[in-house]
Amino acid sequence: MTIPPSLPSTLFSELKTKIEEQRARVGVIGLGYVGLPLALLYSEQRFPVTGFDIDQHKVSTLQAAGSYIFRIPPTEIHSARAHGFSATTDYSHLGDMDAIIICVPTPLNEYHDPDLSYITNTAKAVAPHLRAGHLVILESTTYPGTTEEVLLPILEKENKRMLTVSRGSSTDQQHFFVAFSPEREDPGNQSVARRDIPKVVGGLDSKASDLAAALYGSIFNRIVRVSSPAAAEMTKLLENIYRCVNIALVNELKLLSLRMGIDIWEVIAAAATKPFGFQPFYPGPGLGGHCIPVDPFYLSWKAREWDFRTRFIELAGEINTRMPYHVLEFVAKALNQQKKALNGAKVLVLGVAYKKDIDDLRESPSLTIIELLQNEGAQVSYNDPYFPTVGKGRKYDLQMKCTPLENLDQYDCVLIVTDHSDYDYERIVRESQLVVDTRNATRGISSPKIVRC
Numbered sequence: 001m002t003i004p005p006s007l008p009s010t011l012f013s014e015l016k017t018k019i020e021e022q023r024a025r026v027g028v029i030g031l032g033y034v035g036l037p038l039a040l041l042y043s044e045q046r047f048p049v050t051g052f053d054i055d056q057h058k059v060s061t062l063q064a065a066g067s068y069i070f071r072i073p074p075t076e077i078h079s080a081r082a083h084g085f086s087a088t089t090d091y092s093h094l095g096d097m098d099a100i101i102i103c104v105p106t107p108l109n110e111y112h113d114p115d116l117s118y119i120t121n122t123a124k125a126v127a128p129h130l131r132a133g134h135l136v137i138l139e140s141t142t143y144p145g146t147t148e149e150v151l152l153p154i155l156e157k158e159n160k161r162m163l164t165v166s167r168g169s170s171t172d173q174q175h176f177f178v179a180f181s182p183e184r185e186d187p188g189n190q191s192v193a194r195r196d197i198p199k200v201v202g203g204l205d206s207k208a209s210d211l212a213a214a215l216y217g218s219i220f221n222r223i224v225r226v227s228s229p230a231a232a233e234m235t236k237l238l239e240n241i242y243r244c245v246n247i248a249l250v251n252e253l254k255l256l257s258l259r260m261g262i263d264i265w266e267v268i269a270a271a272a273t274k275p276f277g278f279q280p281f282y283p284g285p286g287l288g289g290h291c292i293p294v295d296p297f298y299l300s301w302k303a304r305e306w307d308f309r310t311r312f313i314e315l316a317g318e319i320n321t322r323m324p325y326h327v328l329e330f331v332a333k334a335l336n337q338q339k340k341a342l343n344g345a346k347v348l349v350l351g352v353a354y355k356k357d358i359d360d361l362r363e364s365p366s367l368t369i370i371e372l373l374q375n376e377g378a379q380v381s382y383n384d385p386y387f388p389t390v391g392k393g394r395k396y397d398l399q400m401k402c403t404p405l406e407n408l409d410q411y412d413c414v415l416i417v418t419d420h421s422d423y424d425y426e427r428i429v430r431e432s433q434l435v436v437d438t439r440n441a442t443r444g445i446s447s448p449k450i451v452r453c
């Protein structure tokens with residue numbers, strides 16, 4: 001419901017006007033792969049934008065007009081800085097903002113349960129600076145109920161002005177507004193402009209939805225309003241579970257096709273010609289990235305509260321998690337064909353990023369595959385144009401340096417895990433003794449040296 005213009009000015013209508021006139025001060029918390037591009041989009045539209053992060057290195061880099069994300073050139077930061085964009089670790093500036101968008105991580109903990117500590121820590125840091133009329137939007141992917149059951153109680157309990165969230169109240173003087181809006185970015189995908197990706201918004205009441213829709217409406221072409229934050233949270237999970245389950249399906253069919261001597265890639269290409277009812281998904285060496293391997297388990301965890309088992313998610317997780325082990329078996333088998341053992345073999349892994357043409361290592365199957373190969377005694381090197389080194393992460397500690405793509409015949413096996421566009425696959429096949437290809441990157445090249453798995 002939109003407030004009719006005849007009503008007296010309220011904090012709601014003041015903020016709405018500020019947003020429409022692009023004067024609203026936007027604070028983005030968490031300047032990672034999601035938050036930084038979002039902050040830059042608002043800055044491009046000449047909104048006054050401040051980015052908040054606990055990582056001093058990121059803040060200093062941005063303040064010096066530098067970038068730490070490969071696909072965001074420093075020129076973009078420079079231009080945003082010229083238009084007033086700044087970054088800080090100091091939450092006290094939040095009081096100066098009109099809208100606060102939270103883009104912090106939502107990983108799984110060691111027991112594979114949701115780790116909401118980033119959201120709760122952020123909520124605790126935001127609360128003391130909250131004032132009436134503030135709009136707070138959560139963008140982090142999470143289970144349905146997080147905004148209302150986790151974020152909101154902290155904001156209400158720990159703010160200093162006894163403010164409560166707006167729930168359709170007629171006056172705004174003691175209220176702030178809360179919404180959830182999932183991020184739908186697809187890193188590396190150049191086919192859809194960010195602006196053209198419809199933005200789903202679910203406010204806690206219609207005022208919050210109106211404000212969030214107005215705010216996103218200034219940078220996205222289409223806003224899709226849903227009835228609640230929980231519906232918006234569930235929408236994001238449905239999208240990612242859909243991908244996770246379909247990738248698992250095609251991974252399983254690939255394993256069967258390999259046994260049957262059928263080329264699954266040929267089959268998918270043929271099936272994809274059907275003009276309705278089929279969307280192609282592609283097999284690979286295992287899931288990667290911050291989203292698809294992680295998000296479905298947020299829902300599985302929440303489902304337990306309702307005495308419900310999400311069997312599709314569990315089965316898909318089981319199949320997808322096995323894929324790096326399948327790659328290991330195939331490398332061993334391919335070497336065996338050449339009368340070589342995996343133990344002691346020199347293996348060059350091409351690509352450590354979790355997907356092609358991006359600089360993101362999170363949950364990358366390459367890291368698992370490298371560890372599995374090392375555990376079997378292989379001497380593993382890697383090459384990735386996006387990563388000069390691979391150090392220590394949450395689940396790995398590899399301490400490796402990128403090897404130049406030279407003297408490929410010194411390796412017993414070259415293993416393609418990430419099909420970066422920069423690679424010259426003809427040359428790689430020509431110069432290598434054996435190529436194991438997990439991505440069909442060598443399609444169209446015919447050679448007995450290639451083993452597709």
Ligand SMILES: NC(=O)c1ccc[n+]([C@@H]2O[C@H](COP(=O)([O-])OP(=O)(O)OC[C@H]3O[C@@H](n4cnc5c(N)ncnc54)[C@H](O)[C@@H]3O)[C@@H](O)[C@H]2O)c1
Nearest residue numbers: 030031032033034053054055103104105106122140141183
């Ligand atoms: N990366 C993607 O493609 C993508 C796509 C859709 C949704 N998401 C979701 O968006 C959220 C953010 O993901 P991301 O990829 O940007 O993560 P990221 O790790 O790249 O960035 C998160 C940032 O938040 C900062 N941070 C952590 N705690 C903080 C705090 N208390 N205060 C301020 N800053 C803090 C970190 O330092 C980091 O810079 C996650 O929930 C993720 O699932 C990510």
